[in-house]
Amino acid sequence: MKRLKIAIAGKPNSGKSSLFNQLTGLNQKIGNFPGVTVDKKTGVCELDSQTVAEVIDLPGIYSLYPRSLDEKIVTEIFSDKRNNYYPHKVVLVADATNLQSSLLLLTQLIDLRLPVVLALNMVDLAAKSGQNIDVKKLEQLLDLPVALINARNGQGLQELKQLLAKPVSVSNRSIYEIDPEICQPVEKTKNHFSLESDYEAYQYLQQVDNLGFLSEQEKNSIREIASQFEFFPGKYQGAETILRYKFIQDVLSKVVVKNADSDWKKLSHKIDKLLTHKVWGYVIFFGILFLIFQSIFAWAQRPMDIIDALFANLSNTLNGMFPEGPFFDLITEGIIPGIGGILIFVPQIAILFAFIAILEESGYMARVVFLMDKIMRKFGLSGKSVVPLISGWACAIPAIMATRTIENWKDRLITIFVTPLMSCSARLPVFAILVALIIPEGTWLGFFNLQGLALMGLYLLGFTAAILSAIVMKWIVKANERSFLIMELPTYRMPKWSNVGYTIVEKTKTFVFEAGKVILAISIVLWWLASYGPSDSMNGVDAQVSQEISEGKITEAERENQTMAYKLERSYAGIIGKSIEPIISPLGYDWKIGIALITSFAAREVFVGTIATIYSVGNTEDQITIKSRLKAEKNPETGGPRFTFATGLSLLIFYTFAMQCMSTLAIVKRETKGWKWPMLQLTYMTLLAYTSALLVYQVLS
Amino acid sequence: MGANGRSVAQMVPGETAVISGFISDDLSNRLLEMGFLPGSVVKFNFSAPLGDPICVSISGYDITIRMDEAAMIAILN
Numbered sequence: 001m002k003r004l005k006i007a008i009a010g011k012p013n014s015g016k017s018s019l020f021n022q023l024t025g026l027n028q029k030i031g032n033f034p035g036v037t038v039d040k041k042t043g044v045c046e047l048d049s050q051t052v053a054e055v056i057d058l059p060g061i062y063s064l065y066p067r068s069l070d071e072k073i074v075t076e077i078f079s080d081k082r083n084n085y086y087p088h089k090v091v092l093v094a095d096a097t098n099l100q101s102s103l104l105l106l107t108q109l110i111d112l113r114l115p116v117v118l119a120l121n122m123v124d125l126a127a128k129s130g131q132n133i134d135v136k137k138l139e140q141l142l143d144l145p146v147a148l149i150n151a152r153n154g155q156g157l158q159e160l161k162q163l164l165a166k167p168v169s170v171s172n173r174s175i176y177e178i179d180p181e182i183c184q185p186v187e188k189t190k191n192h193f194s195l196e197s198d199y200e201a202y203q204y205l206q207q208v209d210n211l212g213f214l215s216e217q218e219k220n221s222i223r224e225i226a227s228q229f230e231f232f233p234g235k236y237q238g239a240e241t242i243l244r245y246k247f248i249q250d251v252l253s254k255v256v257v258k259n260a261d262s263d264w265k266k267l268s269h270k271i272d273k274l275l276t277h278k279v280w281g282y283v284i285f286f287g288i289l290f291l292i293f294q295s296i297f298a299w300a301q302r303p304m305d306i307i308d309a310l311f312a313n314l315s316n317t318l319n320g321m322f323p324e325g326p327f328f329d330l331i332t333e334g335i336i337p338g339i340g341g342i343l344i345f346v347p348q349i350a351i352l353f354a355f356i357a358i359l360e361e362s363g364y365m366a367r368v369v370f371l372m373d374k375i376m377r378k379f380g381l382s383g384k385s386v387v388p389l390i391s392g393w394a395c396a397i398p399a400i401m402a403t404r405t406i407e408n409w410k411d412r413l414i415t416i417f418v419t420p421l422m423s424c425s426a427r428l429p430v431f432a433i434l435v436a437l438i439i440p441e442g443t444w445l446g447f448f449n450l451q452g453l454a455l456m457g458l459y460l461l462g463f464t465a466a467i468l469s470a471i472v473m474k475w476i477v478k479a480n481e482r483s484f485l486i487m488e489l490p491t492y493r494m495p496k497w498s499n500v501g502y503t504i505v506e507k508t509k510t511f512v513f514e515a516g517k518v519i520l521a522i523s524i525v526l527w528w529l530a531s532y533g534p535s536d537s538m539n540g541v542d543a544q545v546s547q548e549i550s551e552g553k554i555t556e557a558e559r560e561n562q563t564m565a566y567k568l569e570r571s572y573a574g575i576i577g578k579s580i581e582p583i584i585s586p587l588g589y590d591w592k593i594g595i596a597l598i599t600s601f602a603a604r605e606v607f608v609g610t611i612a613t614i615y616s617v618g619n620t621e622d623q624i625t626i627k628s629r630l631k632a633e634k635n636p637e638t639g640g641p642r643f644t645f646a647t648g649l650s651l652l653i654f655y656t657f658a659m660q661c662m663s664t665l666a667i668v669k670r671e672t673k674g675w676k677w678p679m680l681q682l683t684y685m686t687l688l689a690y691t692s693a694l695l696v697y698q699v700l701s
Numbered sequence: 702m703g704a705n706g707r708s709v710a711q712m713v714p715g716e717t718a719v720i721s722g723f724i725s726d727d728l729s730n731r732l733l734e735m736g737f738l739p740g741s742v743v744k745f746n747f748s749a750p751l752g753d754p755i756c757v758s759i760s761g762y763d764i765t766i767r768m769d770e771a772a773m774i775a776i777l778n
Contacts, residue, residue, distance in 0.1 A: 062734050062735065063734045065730070065734070067731065097761065097762075098760070098761055098762040100736060100760045100761075101734075101735065101736045101760065101762065104734060234730070237730045238726075238729055238730055238733055241730065241733040241734055242733060242738060242739075245733075245736070245738050265763075268763075269746065272746075272747070272756070273747075276747065276749060276750065276756075277750070278750035278751075279750075281750055282750070366765070369765070370749050370754060370756065370765050371749060371750065373749065373753070373754050373765075373767065374749060374751040374752070374753045374754070375751070383754070482727060482728075484728055484731075484766075484767065484769065484770055485754055485765065485766060485767045485770070486728070486731055486732065486735055486764065486765075486766050486770060487764065487765050487766075488735075488762060488763065488764055488765075489756055489763040489764065489765050490763075491762075491763075
């Protein structure tokens with residue numbers, strides 16, 4: 001069995017990801033490139049009976065000159081033969097409807113002497129627009145194999161696989177001839193590093209600072225050569241690009257037979273007339289956001305109830321089957337509610353990611369950038385901040401990684417700083433349970449789900465806080481480079497449903513396993529903390545309850561519940577919760593909520609699992625779901641429900657603003673290269689959360 | 702560039718023009734890579750509701766740029 005490394009490259013929107021999904025199916029995994037947090041999508045594909053390929057989907061780029069950190073990875077991989085991901089073969093996916101700009105990267109790869117197979121995608125659309133491509137001639141002019149594919153339905157994939165399994169030779173074309181002025185430094189660099197091609201040496205000189213695989217010493221020797229021969233990086237880049245396009249235009253004039261007709265684009269332009277309309281554009285955008293929140297609440301409710309009830313049942317059934325004992329208590333009161341607390345988010349996360357994937361796939365996301373750019377600039381952000389901010393509703397971690405597409409550092413920093421204020425899916429379960437507790441069911445105007453409206457209000461609150469914080473940041477942070485926006489608006493198309501499906505499966509899987517590990521671990525620790533305490537005070541509980549019964553304070557029937565309540569209060573968890581009670585009681589929280597606040601500092605979604613665990617310890621009634629447990633919880637001082645409107649709202653506000661996520665802090669540290677920004681962010685958000693929650697509770701109670 | 706030289710920023714929706722060069726070198730490399738080549742045809746499609754950014758077509762595909770960037774691309778009259 002032969003194993004090949006195959007890289008898929010191409011410009012954004014060329015259909016790379018569709019091809020990757022077609023080739024690898026569900027045999028794919030998302031990881032990180034070592035040392036950086038750029039998504040690395042790899043998968044395995046059987047090319048023929050003797051050859052297996054390890055396929056890697058690289059970030060979309062227009063040329064080897066990177067504009068962002070994501071793009072830098074691709075440049076590094078292609079110019080470093082020692083790189084783990086340096087491919088045996090490259091599939092360059094080109095959009096046949098827009099060949100010219102798709103081929104720019106191809107000409108660079110040819111000059112780097114990489115073996116490339118050109119995969120022409122969307123040939124059907126090109127044909128519709130009246131373009132016929134002479135493939136044989138194209139193969140001959142470029143001196144490399146060309147495959148016609150339809151990445152959306154898998155046509156031509158067999159042929160592509162066969163091409164990849166065959167030994168592919170390197171194209172003999174040399175497209176960019178090094179300018180005679182700089183032959184000397186290029187030659188010297190080439191010899192110094194024993195490189196194969198002139199272009200590789202030229203890239204070393206051009207992009208010293210972008211090539212992270214070179215050691216400081218190697219970089220210095222390149223800089224020395226550059227200064228010795230007065231080579232200025234960047235000076236020849238414009239001329240290079242023009243030369244490459246000249247070659248491409250020359251090739252295309254020989255292979256593309258076209259009757260100038262862009263009929264198929266007319267529909268896309270018509271849609272744009274509506275979707276970027278000065279009134280309807282915004283109405284539709286906010287309508288779509290509204291639809292997302294309504295469906296997250298309305299559609300996810302039923303599956304969530306089913307999951308919740310299922311786990312409650314399971315706990316009860318097992319409780320009846322097992323003998324009493326600490327091990328079985330751990331299973332029924334610690335582990336099972338913990339797992340339930342993870343799986344219950346799955347429906348909502350799946351729906352949210354489905355919407356985000358559809359918006360991306362259809363080409364609408366780019367229009368959102370277009371619509372919002374001018375407005376966002378007023379707030380110190382850019383149109384490109386909208387996508388990270390919207391992704392922030394799913395999870396701040398990929399959202400902060402997505403800010404890498406923002407070229408300007410100041411725009412990017414502000415986006416990173418305010419993104420965690422966008423309500424992520426981990427807040428959703430906290431919101432969902434509390435909203436369901438304090439907002440009555442029912443509809444407004446017979447149509448809008450009241451709880452859905454309240455939820456949308458919370459999301460808007462987070463969004464408003466993000467925008468206002470951005471304005472403040474705009475005045476504080478200094479800019480040192482020019483901000484710009486140059487971005488393709490892809491043609492509208494129907495989302496490819498299997499791509500949407502892959503996104504949902506992958507993101508949900510990542511959530512369940514990554515967040516799940518933490519939640520499960522914390523659930524177990526918590527169960528222990530809530531079940532055990534200093535032995536002398538725990539031992540006194542039984543005697544105290546018996547005494548209270550004999551004094552007539554409580555009835556015999558209440559014995560068991562009262563015992564459990566005292567035990568929880570005197571457990572380690574109770575002691576910790578009580579110690580922070582003075583700080584949190586002005587917000588309307590008791591020590592039980594205090595425990596949840598502390599545990600959810602690592603990850604806010606732990607809140608629900610924690611209260612589920614705390615309130616299930618010692619609960620003897622049958623089939624109690626998390627929601628009904630909270631509803632039944634009494635405030636011993638007032639005798640009324642623990643979760644009043646004021647306490648509930650105060651908690652909701654606290655969770656809207658508080659940072660409460662270790663992973664976000666870690667990723668911000670990584671992206672901003674230091675502790676300064678994550679620490680500022682943590683302090684700012686915690687203060688904002690505490691003050692707002694305090695205000696809400698004091699006004700309402 | 703003559704005194705009456707126009708840039709993409711001064712075009713009106715639906716207008717087509719030929720690119721003559723760049724007014725500043727600042728972003729010329731980026732614009733070149735996206736296909737804004739001297740001699741090629743650029744079409745002004747429409748602008749965003751607030752007048753900025755704009756959508757233009759170049760070599761058969763649509764690109765959005767801000768007015769600041771558009772003002773850097775010189776066109777032949």
